[in-house]
Amino acid sequence: MKRIILLALAALLLVCCSAPKREFAPKEFTASSGHVLPYRIIYPDNFNPLKQYPLVLFLHGAGERGSDNELQLVHGRELFETDPLLRDMIVVAPQCSEAGYWVSIVRPGTPEEIADRSFPYDAPISEDLEAVKELLDCLIALGFVDTDAIYGTGLSMGGMGVLDLMLRYPDFFAAIQPICGAANAQRCAEYKGRTRVRFFHGLEDPVVAPHFSQEDCEAFRQAGVPVEYVGYPGVQHNSWDNAFAEKDFISWFEK
Secondary structure, three states: HHHHHHHHHHHHHHHHOOOOOOOOOOEEEEEOOOOOOEEEEEOOOOOOOOEEEEEEEOOOOOHHHHOOOOOHOOOOOOOOOOOHHHOOOOOEEEEEOOOOOHHHHHOOOOOOHHHHHHOOOOOOOHHHHHHHHHHHHHHHHHEEEEEEEEEEEEEEEHEEEEEHHHHHHHOOOOOOEEEOOOOHHHHHOOOOOOOOEEEEEEOOOOOOOOOHHHHHHHHHHHHHOOOEEEOOOOOOHHHHHHHHHHOOHHHHHHO
C-alpha cells in the first residue's frame, strides 16, 4: 500500500511539474499604411530577448478571414501549440481582413470554374500581406529572430500568401511549405533565392486545382530551387489535415 501511495504521489508531482501548454497570445499591429492586422504569437519556452530564435509564419485560408483574432487558428492550432519541436521557435499567425485577400487573383466568372482562377504576373502586394511583412520586419528589428531560420506555411489562400512573400523577397525565408496553394508559374520559373519549398496538395481538390502546385513545383525545379511535391490521392481541399499529420512537418523546416 505504501508503494502504491508513493507511486501516486510521484505521478501527481510529474503532472504538476510538467511544462505548461503553449498558448497563442493575441496581439495587434498597425502598419505604416494604417492597416490594422490582428495576430497571434507564441514565444519559445524560457524566452530570452537577448537570444535569437527560428520563426514560423502561418497564414490561414479564406474561410478564416475577419477581425476576431481567433478564426485564423481553426486549422493548425493544435500542431503549433503542442509540437515539441516548436518549443524553441516563435510562431506568428496573423489574420487577413474580412474583405481582403493575401494575394491578388483573378476569379473566374462561374462557380464551376473556381479551380481555374489565375494569378497575375505583376500584381502589387496586397494590403494585408504587406502588413504581415512589416510585422515580421518589426519583430526582426527587435533582435531576437534568427534571420537564417525564418520559415513559412499556409493553407489554400495562405499557401498562396507564403509563395507570394517568397517570390517578392527571395532571401527572406529559409524554407516554406504551401498547402493547396498556388502562384504564377512564370514568377516561380524566374525565382533566384535561397528558399527550399515543399508543396502539399489533395489530388481531388475542387477548390484550388492540384495542377497549380504541380506546375509551380516544376517551374521551381527548372530554376534550380530545392523543391518537393506531396500529392494525396483521394483527398480534396482539406489536404492540410494530411500535411499537418506528416511526422516531419516541423522538422523539415530545419532540414
